[in-house]
Amino acid sequence: MIGRIRSNCRPHPNFCKHHQFHVAYRQIPISYPTPVSATMWRTTRDSVCLICRSAATTTASKTTLQPWINPRTFATRARERPSRMVLSDDVARRSSSRDGGARKSRRQEDPGPFGGMNRKVANVDPRRAPPPPFSTSRHRDRDTEHKDRDSRDFKALKMQRALSTIPYGQRQAVKARIQEIDSFDQFDLVPQVKEAIASDVLKGMTDIKPTPVQRLAIPALLGNPVGGPRRRRELPSASQNKREEFLLAAETGSGKTLSYLLPCVHHLKVSEADDIDAINYNQRLEAEKERRGGQPVSQWIEKFEPHPNVARPRVVVLVPTAELVEQVLAVAKSISHVAKFKVRALSSTYDVAKIQRSLYGSGGIDMLISTPALLARIAERDPNVLSRVHHLVVDEADSLFDRSFSPETGKILDRSLPSIKQLILCSATIPRRLDNYLDTHFPNMNRIVTPNLHAIPRRVQLGVIDVSKDPYRNNKLLACADAIWTIGKEAASHDGPVAGEIEVKRIMVFVNERETTQEVAEYLVSKGIDAVALNRDTSDQRQSEALSVFTSNDPLRISKAEADAKAEAAKSRRHLANTKVIVATDLASRGIDTLAVRHVVLYDVPHTTIDFIHRLGRAGRMGRRGRGIVLVGKDDRRDIVSEVKESMFMGQALI
Ligand SMILES: Nc1ncnc2c1ncn2[C@@H]1O[C@H](COP(=O)(O)OP(=O)(O)OP(=O)(O)O)[C@@H](O)[C@H]1O
Numbered sequence: 001m002i003g004r005i006r007s008n009c010r011p012h013p014n015f016c017k018h019h020q021f022h023v024a025y026r027q028i029p030i031s032y033p034t035p036v037s038a039t040m041w042r043t044t045r046d047s048v049c050l051i052c053r054s055a056a057t058t059t060a061s062k063t064t065l066q067p068w069i070n071p072r073t074f075a076t077r078a079r080e081r082p083s084r085m086v087l088s089d090d091v092a093r094r095s096s097s098r099d100g101g102a103r104k105s106r107r108q109e110d111p112g113p114f115g116g117m118n119r120k121v122a123n124v125d126p127r128r129a130p131p132p133p134f135s136t137s138r139h140r141d142r143d144t145e146h147k148d149r150d151s152r153d154f155k156a157l158k159m160q161r162a163l164s165t166i167p168y169g170q171r172q173a174v175k176a177r178i179q180e181i182d183s184f185d186q187f188d189l190v191p192q193v194k195e196a197i198a199s200d201v202l203k204g205m206t207d208i209k210p211t212p213v214q215r216l217a218i219p220a221l222l223g224n225p226v227g228g229p230r231r232r233r234e235l236p237s238a239s240q241n242k243r244e245e246f247l248l249a250a251e252t253g254s255g256k257t258l259s260y261l262l263p264c265v266h267h268l269k270v271s272e273a274d275d276i277d278a279i280n281y282n283q284r285l286e287a288e289k290e291r292r293g294g295q296p297v298s299q300w301i302e303k304f305e306p307h308p309n310v311a312r313p314r315v316v317v318l319v320p321t322a323e324l325v326e327q328v329l330a331v332a333k334s335i336s337h338v339a340k341f342k343v344r345a346l347s348s349t350y351d352v353a354k355i356q357r358s359l360y361g362s363g364g365i366d367m368l369i370s371t372p373a374l375l376a377r378i379a380e381r382d383p384n385v386l387s388r389v390h391h392l393v394v395d396e397a398d399s400l401f402d403r404s405f406s407p408e409t410g411k412i413l414d415r416s417l418p419s420i421k422q423l424i425l426c427s428a429t430i431p432r433r434l435d436n437y438l439d440t441h442f443p444n445m446n447r448i449v450t451p452n453l454h455a456i457p458r459r460v461q462l463g464v465i466d467v468s469k470d471p472y473r474n475n476k477l478l479a480c481a482d483a484i485w486t487i488g489k490e491a492a493s494h495d496g497p498v499a500g501e502i503e504v505k506r507i508m509v510f511v512n513e514r515e516t517t518q519e520v521a522e523y524l525v526s527k528g529i530d531a532v533a534l535n536r537d538t539s540d541q542r543q544s545e546a547l548s549v550f551t552s553n554d555p556l557r558i559s560k561a562e563a564d565a566k567a568e569a570a571k572s573r574r575h576l577a578n579t580k581v582i583v584a585t586d587l588a589s590r591g592i593d594t595l596a597v598r599h600v601v602l603y604d605v606p607h608t609t610i611d612f613i614h615r616l617g618r619a620g621r622m623g624r625r626g627r628g629i630v631l632v633g634k635d636d637r638r639d640i641v642s643e644v645k646e647s648m649f650m651g652q653a654l655i
Contacts, residue, residue: 087609087654088435091249092449175451177226178215184208184262187218190269193262196338201258201331211622212450213250214259220448221246221263221422243417245442247397248426250450251457252617253593257331257395260424264315264391265332265339267422268366271390272341277308278364307364309342311385315367316416317393318375318409320400322347322540323547324591328369328395336367346370346378349540359385372400372408379415389416396591397425398610401434428617429454429610454653456613460620461627462645468634479631480509480520480603481527487599488529488579502578504556506549506597509583510615512604520603521583528574531581534588547588549580553595556580589614595621602630605637609654612644 181187184197187210202208210218219226250256272278288304289297317332319325329345336343344358344365359365359378368375379386392413394400400409417423425438425445430453438445456462465472465479472479484507492502509524511517514535521533532546549556558578582588583603589611600619606612619626630641647654 087454088430088432091247091430091435091453092447178212181215181219181226182209184210187262188222188224189218189262189266190339192269192339193266193335196265196335197258197262200334200337203334211250211255211259212452213248213254213256213448214262216448216450217246217248217256217259218263220446221260221424222266225446243420243423245423245445246425247430247438247445247447247449248424249430249448249453250428251452251455252428252613253457253595253621254428254450254452255622256426256428257328257593260393260395260426261317261328261332261335264317264367264393264422264424265335265341267391268315268341269339271314275308281305281308302362304362306362309364309366310362311359311365311382312388313344313365313368313385314388315391315393316375316386316389316412317367317369317395318372318400318412319369319395320371320405320590321587322349322371323544323551323588324395325369325371326544327551327591327593332367332369341366343367343369346374347540348374349544372405372412376408376411379412383415386412386415387419389419390421391424392416392420392422393424393426395426397427398429398431398434399590401425401437429613431610452651452653454609454613455651456616456628456644456648456654457620457623457626458648458651459623459625460616460648462616462648463627463629464641464645465629465631467631474634476603476631476633477520477523480601481524481529483601483629483631484509484524484529484579484581485527485576488576492578500561501557501559504558505579505599506556506594507579507581507599507601508550508588508594508597508615508618509581509601509603510589510606511583511585512607514585516603517583517585521581524581524583527576529576529579529581531583534582534584536585536587543587546582547592550582550588550594550597551592556596586611586614589618592618593621594618595624597621598624598626600626600628602628605630605632605641609644612654 184194187194198208216226248256248259250259285304288300292300317328319328325345325347329343332343342363342365344361344367346355346358346368348371350358355374355378359368375385394409394413399405413423423442427434465483467476467479468474472482487505487507491505509520509531511520514537517533517535521531524531532542534543534546538546562577597619600616602612602615606615616626616628619628632638632641644654
């Protein structure tokens with residue numbers, strides 16, 4: 001036994017069985033951030049008896065660390081932890097190795113199990129000291145405070161303000177600085193790119209302003225970060241072998257796609273001017289055009305020499321799904337109409353001939369958008385494909401660095417890293433696991449984080465339906481159909497913008513398991529609702545057909561006469577003509593730009609806050625109004641739902 005027991009000392013009730021007689025030592029309760037938040041008791045060599053408060057002699061030769069985990073607490077907390085995935089609460093921090101000794105000092109300040117190692121003086125937080133044996137009223141208060149704090153720690157989803165570790169003043173300063181930027185003209189983008197924004201990409205919009213992530217990311221990717229010195233910076237040359245790494249973390253539907261595409265196209269255009277091979281090719285092409293007189297280029301280009309960029313893109317964008325490939329391709333193409341560059345896509349929905357044409361077409365390729373699996377397979381056979389990548393964008397980085405995608409993403413990264421000048425990761429949620437991965441593998445990463453990261457858009461309201469109550473009596477299917485009928489009837493009760501027409505509501509229903517999609521969709525159809533199921537087993541063709549209604553921003557209306565006729569045709573049963581419903585798993589929740597969706601029904605309570613953010617993020621995009629409806633059954637975690645609701649109301653980040 002370490003230490004000497006003084007005769008007037010008594011065992012403290014809070015000590016574990018190993019320590020209860022170690023009264024000659026100061027016992028410091030520390031919070032250990034494991035999934036069970038176990039409290040540990042650290043014994044220091046500081047020889048002050050907690051009970052009698054007198055100095056004690058010691059024979060201790062080393063500091064000991066013993067866990068004290070009350071088995072009941074362990075079990076309760078293990079049950080209460082809702083998820084494996086935990087959002088990072090400190091995304092914007094500077095990387096540890098970047099700030100040199102910062103990591104060390106942070107460690108020392110950390111209340112973690114190793115936080116107090118090598119201290120010369122015990123850094124005892126008086127609030128955390130165990131109470132003395134004879135509890136006075138003051139100590140009783142302290143006990144209560146302890147319990148309160150603990151109960152707050154046990155919240156179902158630990159809530160925290162966005163960017164809590166960034167000082168308030170600093171955040172305000174960033175906000176103020178980005179407010180000075182209210183036009184895309186203020187960015188140092190090449191004129192063709194600026195022109196493309198108004199004439200194609202955001203065509204038809206008035207008063208176009210960059211969003212917060214665009215205000216922060218575009219200047220940073222162009223080398224003029226907001227608040228930094230104004231200078232035009234050249235990209236590091238290949239010989240310098242320098243690489244810039246960026247993490248763009250911003251809330252859902254905030255325009256992240258443009259925030260990386262515009263700078264990438266800018267760099268493409270700038271580097272084009274130095275590309276000797278391409279310049280020579282263009283000269284030979286012009287000469288050939290002259291030689292052939294007025295013969296259309298398309299008739300002979302295939303027989304002409306291949307472009308030096310054939311199958312060697314300079315910008316590669318990785319996205320997790322085929323739908324996202326098409327979505328990003330559409331945005332990139334709209335920029336290319338004015339900025340003139342060649343953008344191609346690879347997707348599992350394409351046949352071999354199309355993939356071959358996309359990659360090896362004689363006109364060359366500047367930007368490639370693909371899913372990682374397909375590109376990794378192609379790169380294995382033809383490593384040249386990734387030999388000249390200057391910009392690698394990993395969109396939906398939280399998914400692409402997740403277990404299911406990371407082997408392929410890793411392969412592409414490894415092959416392209418030697419030539420990369422800018423590596424750009426982009427995501428609406430940064431789980432701690434990804435955060436730690438980035439910290440370890442990309443310590444120089446430039447973290448561009450918007451103040452509202454991890455918050456659900458404020459204009460999205462959350463309604464809760466208690467399925468255990470009447471009239472549903474735990475029939476979730478009925479509650480779901482009823483919610484959709486209410487939305488449809490409400491829309492039908494008043495005229496849309498065009499007289500005699502009613503608006504068709506596009507509603508997304510999210511479930512946790514893929515098997516449930518079919519069951520729910522079939523039930524909704526049986527109740528007269530136009531619903532389709534979408535999961536991994538749905539063919540790619542059907543997936544994109546089903547999603548196209550939801551991704552299109554065009555107004556969807558039907559005439560009242562048509563609605564009545566449909567109802568008449570389905571006389572024997574009720575029919576809701578003015579809704580279109582998709583029942584999907586998480587597959588449809590990542591990155592899909594569903595601008596027209598106003599209603600999201602969470603049939604199942606999501607497993608994680610990350611899922612909450614992505615699913616509710618399909619509504620309320622780009623500052624629009626939206627409504628989420630959660631169906632809470634008898635076995636669901638009501639506390640999770642009420643916490644999400646509360647933090648949405650407060651405009652806080654979920655964590
Ligand atoms: N500056 C802008 N002004 C108005 N609309 C914009 C602007 N930038 C982008 N948009 C539009 O906002 C919508 C959402 O953009 P985008 O899909 O890039 O969001 P996101 O942040 O990537 O969302 P998610 O996290 O869900 O993937 C798109 O329809 C896009 O055209």
